[in-house]
Amino acid sequence: MRRLLHTALALSAAGLLSLTLTTSAQADGQNVTIxxxxxxxxxxxxxxxxxxxxxxxxxxxxxxxxxxxxEGYGTYYYWDRQGAQYPALDIDLDFPEGHTVTLTAFLGKWAGTPDGGIDWSSYDHVLDSVHTTT
Structure with a gap:
């Protein structure tokens, strides 16, 4: 019985560890990259x-x-259509502090609409999205 209890505890701990390893990355108030x-x-x-x-x-x-x-402001899509030979597109935003921000990166073929042409399978399935706060 004691061995069974230890095995059950070990399996539960392994399950919790796998859950924490697959959740999204989070950093409060820090720069995040994906x-x-x-x-x-x-x-x-x-x-x-x-x-x-x-x-x-x-x-x-x-x-x-x-x-x-x-959080509280909606979802926005920003496209870098300049091409790889140019530096990163730098968008200066203005949101009040204290809001959660979730960032995801995709690839897309510009179709003239905010989300048209996105290859939805191009996001990183291992690191689904990253979070921080403003």
């Missing part, structure tokens, strides 16, 4: 000054796309 699954695009949110950097890293005809969800 790549697309193939590392062809990257997005960084800097809460101090509310700057979003979106960078297309590979000249492959696809654009880097950042989806920024701000």
């Amino acid at each position: 790549y697309t699954s193939n590392r062809a695009g990257v997005a960084t949110f800097k809460p101090y000054g509310e700057h979003l950097l979106v960078n297309d890293l590979v000249g492959d005809g696809w654009s880097a796309v950042a989806r920024l969800e701000v």
